[in-house]
Amino acid sequence: MHTSTRTHFMSGGRYPVLRTLGIFYLLGSAITILAGIAGAAWVAFRAPAAPWDRFSMSLTVLAGTFIAVIAMLFIAEVIKLAIDIEHNTRSTAALLARQLELPTTASSVLAPPPSINHTSRLEPYFHSPDEETAELALLRGH
Numbered sequence: 771m772h773t774s775t776r777t778h779f780m781s782g783g784r785y786p787v788l789r790t791l792g793i794f795y796l797l798g799s800a801i802t803i804l805a806g807i808a809g810a811a812w813v814a815f816r817a818p819a820a821p822w823d824r825f826s827m828s829l830t831v832l833a834g835t836f837i838a839v840i841a842m843l844f845i846a847e848v849i850k851l852a853i854d855i856e857h858n859t860r861s862t863a864a865l866l867a868r869q870l871e872l873p874t875t876a877s878s879v880l881a882p883p884p885s886i887n888h889t890s891r892l893e894p895y896f897h898s899p900d901e902e903t904a905e906l907a908l909l910r911g912h
Contacts, residue, residue, distance in 0.1 A: 773856035788849050799839045806835025820904065 783789065814828035 777800055783853075788853060792846045792849040792853075795842045795849070799842035799846070802835060802838050802842060806831060806838070810835070 790873065810828040810831040813831055814824050817824045817827060
């Protein structure tokens with residue numbers, strides 16, 4: 771790993787605002803759980819309604835809390851997924867560029883490709899005119 775890349779990751783990486791939003795959504799989901807449980811408890815024991823109504827309202831509050839928490843966790847994971855996809859895409863592109871030694875200047879990128887050598891697919895099977903490989907014999911039907 772290059773020093774600039776290592777320093778970059780130690781300093782917080784790319785997209786610090788997105789990462790912060792993801793953390794806020796995680797913290798928000800924890801706070802929503804606590805608030806939902808407290809709200810359901812208040813509705814169940816203190817709300818001005820009949821006991822059966824308080825029970826059904828507290829279940830409704832818990833169901834709403836569950837849906838809100840799932841939505842917040844979903845958003846946090848989507849943010850994390852987007853950051854991970856971006857990181858993996860950059861890493862793969864850098865690795866491929868090093869392996870293929872791709873040109874980095876605009877003039878070399880826009881240059882026409884070298885001529886392609888058009889050879890027969892059977893050419894690797896011809897070693898010499900006197901020698902016939904097993905593959906070529908099968909292709910000829912011998």
